[in-house]
Amino acid sequence: MTETSAHPLEEPGVSSRFIEPCILVIFGATGDLTARKLLPAIYNLAREGQLPPQFACVGFARRDKTHEQFRQEMKEAVASFSRVKPIDEALWKNFQENLYYHKSEFHEDEGYAKLQTFLQELDAKLGTKGNRVFYLSTQPSFFPLICEKLHKTGLIYDVDKTKDKWSRIIIEKPFGHDLDSAKALQKELLRFLKEEQIYRIDHYLGKESVQNILVFRFANSLFESVWNNRYIDHVQITVAEDIGIGSRGAFWEEAGMLRDIVQNHMMQLLSLVAMEPPVSLAADAIHDEKVKVLEAIRPLQQVDLESACVRGQYGQGYVSGQPAVAYREEKNVSPTSNVETYAALRLFIDNWRWAGVPFYLRGGKRLPKRATEIAIVFKDPPGVLFQQPNKRNEPNVLTLRIQPDEGTGLRINCKVPGPSSPIQPVKMDFRYGSYFGMSPPEAYERLIQDCIIGDNTLFAREDEVFSSWRILTPLIQYWEANKQSDFPNYASGTWGPKAADAMMSRDKRKWRLV
Amino acid sequence: MVTLSYSVAPENIQKELNKIWESLETTNVARACLFNLIFYTRKNNRTPYIQRIAQKVVEKFPSRVIFVTVDREAREDSLKTEVAILSSSKGEFDVSCDYISIETSGASQKKIPFVVLPHILPDLPVYLLWGENPCSEDPLFSQLEQFASRLIFDSETTENLPHFAFCLLAQHEKYGGDIADLNWARIESWREMFSMAFYSSDKLQQIAKSKKISISYNSQGTLFFCHTHIQAIYFQAWLACQLNWSFQSLKKEKNELLFTYRTASGDVEVNLSSAQAAKLPPGLILSIDIFTADDEHFSFMRNPEILHQVTYQHSMHDKCDLRSQYILNKAESGHSLVKEICHRGTSEHFLKVLNFVKNMGELDKC
Numbered sequence: 001m002t003e004t005s006a007h008p009l010e011e012p013g014v015s016s017r018f019i020e021p022c023i024l025v026i027f028g029a030t031g032d033l034t035a036r037k038l039l040p041a042i043y044n045l046a047r048e049g050q051l052p053p054q055f056a057c058v059g060f061a062r063r064d065k066t067h068e069q070f071r072q073e074m075k076e077a078v079a080s081f082s083r084v085k086p087i088d089e090a091l092w093k094n095f096q097e098n099l100y101y102h103k104s105e106f107h108e109d110e111g112y113a114k115l116q117t118f119l120q121e122l123d124a125k126l127g128t129k130g131n132r133v134f135y136l137s138t139q140p141s142f143f144p145l146i147c148e149k150l151h152k153t154g155l156i157y158d159v160d161k162t163k164d165k166w167s168r169i170i171i172e173k174p175f176g177h178d179l180d181s182a183k184a185l186q187k188e189l190l191r192f193l194k195e196e197q198i199y200r201i202d203h204y205l206g207k208e209s210v211q212n213i214l215v216f217r218f219a220n221s222l223f224e225s226v227w228n229n230r231y232i233d234h235v236q237i238t239v240a241e242d243i244g245i246g247s248r249g250a251f252w253e254e255a256g257m258l259r260d261i262v263q264n265h266m267m268q269l270l271s272l273v274a275m276e277p278p279v280s281l282a283a284d285a286i287h288d289e290k291v292k293v294l295e296a297i298r299p300l301q302q303v304d305l306e307s308a309c310v311r312g313q314y315g316q317g318y319v320s321g322q323p324a325v326a327y328r329e330e331k332n333v334s335p336t337s338n339v340e341t342y343a344a345l346r347l348f349i350d351n352w353r354w355a356g357v358p359f360y361l362r363g364g365k366r367l368p369k370r371a372t373e374i375a376i377v378f379k380d381p382p383g384v385l386f387q388q389p390n391k392r393n394e395p396n397v398l399t400l401r402i403q404p405d406e407g408t409g410l411r412i413n414c415k416v417p418g419p420s421s422p423i424q425p426v427k428m429d430f431r432y433g434s435y436f437g438m439s440p441p442e443a444y445e446r447l448i449q450d451c452i453i454g455d456n457t458l459f460a461r462e463d464e465v466f467s468s469w470r471i472l473t474p475l476i477q478y479w480e481a482n483k484q485s486d487f488p489n490y491a492s493g494t495w496g497p498k499a500a501d502a503m504m505s506r507d508k509r510k511w512r513l514v
Numbered sequence: 515m516v517t518l519s520y521s522v523a524p525e526n527i528q529k530e531l532n533k534i535w536e537s538l539e540t541t542n543v544a545r546a547c548l549f550n551l552i553f554y555t556r557k558n559n560r561t562p563y564i565q566r567i568a569q570k571v572v573e574k575f576p577s578r579v580i581f582v583t584v585d586r587e588a589r590e591d592s593l594k595t596e597v598a599i600l601s602s603s604k605g606e607f608d609v610s611c612d613y614i615s616i617e618t619s620g621a622s623q624k625k626i627p628f629v630v631l632p633h634i635l636p637d638l639p640v641y642l643l644w645g646e647n648p649c650s651e652d653p654l655f656s657q658l659e660q661f662a663s664r665l666i667f668d669s670e671t672t673e674n675l676p677h678f679a680f681c682l683l684a685q686h687e688k689y690g691g692d693i694a695d696l697n698w699a700r701i702e703s704w705r706e707m708f709s710m711a712f713y714s715s716d717k718l719q720q721i722a723k724s725k726k727i728s729i730s731y732n733s734q735g736t737l738f739f740c741h742t743h744i745q746a747i748y749f750q751a752w753l754a755c756q757l758n759w760s761f762q763s764l765k766k767e768k769n770e771l772l773f774t775y776r777t778a779s780g781d782v783e784v785n786l787s788s789a790q791a792a793k794l795p796p797g798l799i800l801s802i803d804i805f806t807a808d809d810e811h812f813s814f815m816r817n818p819e820i821l822h823q824v825t826y827q828h829s830m831h832d833k834c835d836l837r838s839q840y841i842l843n844k845a846e847s848g849h850s851l852v853k854e855i856c857h858r859g860t861s862e863h864f865l866k867v868l869n870f871v872k873n874m875g876e877l878d879k880c
Contacts, residue, residue: 007709007713007718008718008757008758009705009709009712009718009757010713011705011709011861012862019710046841047841049703049822049840049841049842050841051841053838053839053840054836090820091820094820094823094839125836126836126838127835127838431546433544435546435548435575435576436548436575
């Protein structure tokens with residue numbers, strides 16, 4: 001977020017943010033995330049002049065590979081997955097010169113010692129000044145081990161003692177698997193790092209459409225004035241995916257929908273949509289407000305666990321006309337698995353603004369389409385004029401579409417032309433794609449750049465993560481203790497289990513057809 | 515990019531546009547409009563250049579374009595209007611916007627506002643790109659400017675840059691709205707790069723101790739772009755203004771301009787020298803070398819093969835840093851240019867530069 005600068009060559013609100021020289025080391029560099037997201041993001045940052053001129057990227061992984069092989073693989077990855085195609089050959093030629101591979105096991109002391117020597121050589125060669133970003137794109141169980149080894153080798157600097165260079169760590173989700181484990185992980189990491197060095201990535205926060213939530217709310221007086229329990233009936237947050245779990249069976253068996261999607265992405269969306277205006281756009285001011293709203297979420301009671309939370313697991317079915325296998329038939333998944341691939345829950349925020357307004361969250365795999373949105377459903381107007389017997393007018397709905405087809409829609413009621421005056425809902429629609437004829441940066445581009453700059457606004461702070469786990473841990477424990485007997489309970493390509501619809505019906509509401 | 519184009523009577527412009535859109539209803543064409551963009555130019559060899567700017571803007575920011583051309587040479591009373599849909603493919607669908615062309619003879623120029631005004635879309639900003647010298651008294655300009663939320667000028671149109679600066683400042687004062695200049699926007703990437711390269715306080719102190727600065731620019735002009743020194747002048751003026759250097763003198767030699775400034779640590783000479791690079795856009799800054807009182811040298815050299823790449827090297831009398839590469843953000847031709855001319859308020863830095871330039875003394879004509 002921009003702030004007024006005293007630097008004479010920097011125009012307030014206009015100039016680029018200063019990016020210091022650095023080396024980015026990716027742990028787990030042979031994984032999918034590196035190929036599909038990280039390298040394309042780094043390449044695009046380079047393409048747009050958003051990387052420091054003194055920069056190198058080192059892939060750290062267990063497989064045997066030369067620098068040249070790694071470069072070639074990454075080139076193919078960038079060619080396939082970059083948002084801008086085709087690859088700029090001249091630029092790639094320069095870019096790849098600063099792309100390296102380092103082979104080591106994560107537990108191997110020698111590998112870290114060699115890494116340190118290698119990075120120092122790069123510092124001398126490129127002028128990267130000892131600044132480091134370590135991106136841990138690995139299984140979460142490796143986080144403490146890698147941090148310990150980095151610390152032991154002197155690759156993580158003590159922020160109190162080292163002022164002329166910095167080291168930061170980006171950690172992929174999930175951060176822990178419940179409240180206790182998140183706290184334990186944090187405690188472990190703090191043995192080697194300060195909180196200010198930890199960047200917990202939630203790529204949803206890097207999306208333009210998610211960043212636009214705050215702009216939409218606080219740069220438009222029209223909406224903020226009705227953004228409360230006086231006008232809003234309820235809020236629906238949907239994260240729907242049409243794909244299954246793919247090759248992530250082993251991971252999914254340990255995670256499930258609550259841990260993989262709800263605890264991070266959905267709780268972040270909820271906090272952005274429900275938070276109070278921050279006093280400034282400084283990182284801590286925004287984090288503080290997000291934490292306040294998460295802290296105000298009413299803890300789930302036994303009755304909620306039984307009736308306001310629904311889980312599902314996909315069975316066989318069809319998605320986009322193609323047959324889809326059941327979750328229990330996926331690779332590395334137990335044929336009797338009790339893991340949820342769908343979760344729906346109702347939360348209440350007990351504060352002045354939101355008292356009495358339910359927030360319905362649903363997220364699922366193998367639903368009919370890929371769509372993430374926040375729907376603000378408004379209360380009905382007094383029914384004295386245009387209500388017809390036995391037929392309610394549709395409520396106004398404001399939809400913030402996060403992906404795909406990013407944009408904003410507003411449903412309003414309108415008179416159909418003619419003498420009989422029936423009322424018909426119509427939609428006003430804003431689509432990012434049609435208005436801004438350019439492809440927005442990928443979330444990872446923004447987030448990697450922010451970390452290099454040292455701006456953690458779009459990363460989750462420890463207390464945000466803890467608050468989120470605090471809300472969901474009782475549900476996780478309840479679901480683990482009580483097996484669901486009817487799994488699979490929804491067919492692939494449908495909108496989830498009937499119990500989720502029933503939950504809404506009990507509240508005299510229904511899920512939106514996304 | 516123009517997918518459909520129809521001649522139409524002025525009174526049928528909207529009707530014809532509606533008809534075209536109706537015919538596209540079942541296709542994958544999305545209609546979009548971020549703002550109104552009015553272009554004005556006389557019909558001459560610069561017209562295609564201004565048209566290309568229009569095209570670049572709507573590729574990134576689809577808008578309603580009203581393109582006004584006046585043919586001063588034509589004697590008869592003529593007014594021709596056309597409508598078209600400008601379209602650019604964005605994957606699964608085309609993003610398209612309205613294009614209205616108005617071409618008149620000089621005798622019919624007075625009719626232009628009456629054709630333009632009904633076709634400005636309400637509730638959206640109106641940007642007027644005035645492709646002519648703003649100093650000339652043109653009644654059309656005063657008629658159109660009152661509806662514009664932002665005035666964009668092109669210093670290329672002037673034979674007298676100080677007077678141009680004076681007119682822009684007067685315009686800004688009188689009009690109060692936002693103003694911009696294409697040549698100022700074109701050096702945005704260099705300004706950003708400098709603010710990054712000299713971000714640290716020690717580097718900033720060094721540049722403040724400059725003794726000599728050499729800037730070379732591409733003086734290979736074209737039919738529609740011959741004032742190739744303007745970007746370099748703007749850049750050095752920006753540096754001087756932001757570092758609080760006071761102007762002492764300007765000497766003009768055959769292919770060079772030599773500015774002298776007084777700084778806290780003595781005088782600094784800024785030398786603008788022309789170079790011929792036929793393949794590169796005219797006016798482009800090619801290199802900047804800064805020599806300081808402490809014998810330090812900062813060198814910025816644009817890569818002639820990869821235009822937006824600049825090689826940077828810092829050397830001292832006893833050692834030198836490794837060369838590194840900056841990537842300019844392609845402001846000359848892309849998204850940043852559009853952002854600078856359309857989306858930002860009037861740059862405070864630009865106003866300072868204009869104030870400097872207006873007192874600078876006249877330069878050679880094209």
